[in-house]
Amino acid sequence: MSEILNYIEENPKETQRLIGLEYEQLQQLIENGERLHHEKQAIVEAKKVRLIARGGGRKPKLSVKEQIILTLVYLRHMTTFQLLGIQFGVSESTANDTFKYWLSNLRELLPSSLLEQVKKNASDYEIVKEVLSEYELIVDSYEQVRERPGDNEEQEKYYSAKKTNHTFKSQMIILPEGKDIVDVVAGEPGPKSDITLFREYRDKFDPKQRFKGDKAYIGEDLITTPIKKPKNRQLTPEQKAQNKAFSAKRIFVEHRIRSVKIFRVVQERFRLNPHKYEPVILAICGLVRFRIGTLILPTQISVIPPN
Structure with missing residues (x-):
């Protein structure tokens, strides 16, 4: 477990200062994020031609919960990916890749506006x-x-x-x-x-x-x-x-x-x-809507496989 995740678990009242969401909201976001991630992974797995048994290969260093928190920490504090990697015990490139992946997922989970x-x-x-x-x-x-x-x-x-x-x-x-x-x-x-x-x-x-x-x-x-x-x-x-x-x-x-x-x-x-500017701003607007209570996360997420 990363030091930041450990700190949040021990000091839930500090969660909003650290990542911009209250502790209970973070738990809801993680629950929905995990569900979305696993459904996406299932789609990828179904299309694979396997050379090794399911479950083989290198395991991710960070749990889904840690990956989501890493992304929120970057948005909240805009530290460097090098420092972010050190804080979470991964390489700079892994921190960067994790951010890209979860930025896209946040856009799916959290519509930036009522019209969207x-x-x-x-x-x-x-x-x-x-x-x-x-x-x-x-x-x-x-x-x-x-x-x-x-x-x-x-x-x-x-x-x-x-x-x-x-x-x-x-x-x-x-x-x-x-x-x-x-x-x-x-x-x-x-x-x-x-x-x-x-x-x-x-x-x-x-x-x-x-x-x-x-x-x-x-x-x-x-x-x-x-x-x-x-x-x-x-x-x-x-x-x-x-x-x-x-x-x-x-x-x-x-x-x-x-x-x-x-x-x-x-x-x-x-x-x-610069191409990331729009998705970053829209993802943050989605987080703000979630934070102020105008956006309620669904209890079930469906991912439609691409054609």
């Missing part, structure tokens, strides 16, 4: 869109610094004058009071304006869907925004009061983005392969 959760069923998707139109959803975006691209065109595409660095941009849309993450867009070029990003993905929602946004969304008819200060004039006390009340309702999206950023892989410079 229902997208496989067209009728459910349409029902959810209609129900959402009864609410005024809250939208916002944020930038994260990435490694400098090697290609000149990529450098220009991702260079953000606002951050004076190369960045990714992500957009989050939530329910009022931050009760759930409705939609996430991750990995767009940082210089892209918030309103442009919103318009590119607007067709996911009902045509009459309303939103709340900050001043970056002024000019979009579907988005309610704060009152902008007129040039060379001041806002009236009534207008200031309206803006304050508006901000009190919109602030929940900031809180939800902050809950994603407790995972340091979202806070700091993104050092993994």
Whole structure:
């Protein structure tokens, strides 16, 4: 047993600080993760042409429980894979491979948003869109610094004058009071304006869907925004009061983005392969939904074998 797993078992109340989930939630995730892993392994085994008896070969050094915790530790603390391997008693490459495998599994287990959760069923998707139109959803975006691209065109595409660095941009849309993450867009070029990003993905929602946004969304008819200060004039006390009340309702999206950023892989410079940015962000959004109780893990998982 790794020292980190041993520490969690002895100090369950510290689990959330260590990996971003409460101890009971970790146990549920491990239970579902083990089931998914074993079903995938059964599919692989059924396709094998065996040269040795079942059960032979090298045994994995880490249990499924340790593999899941290794992945969560990386997302929460963004340590190096070398140090992660030392902590779990495996090589750097094994730590890296374990992370890749379980990142994919987390994406299957934990839908990043309400729309992703229902997208496989067209009728459910349409029902959810209609129900959402009864609410005024809250939208916002944020930038994260990435490694400098090697290609000149990529450098220009991702260079953000606002951050004076190369960045990714992500957009989050939530329910009022931050009760759930409705939609996430991750990995767009940082210089892209918030309103442009919103318009590119607007067709996911009902045509009459309303939103709340900050001043970056002024000019979009579907988005309610704060009152902008007129040039060379001041806002009236009534207008200031309206803006304050508006901000009190919109602030929940900031809180939800902050809950994603407790995972340091979202806070700091993104050092993994740029192609991993979207699945990493979406996996973390799934973890956040699970953490705040809006996502309930199924009691049974079915894996459909590929054709």
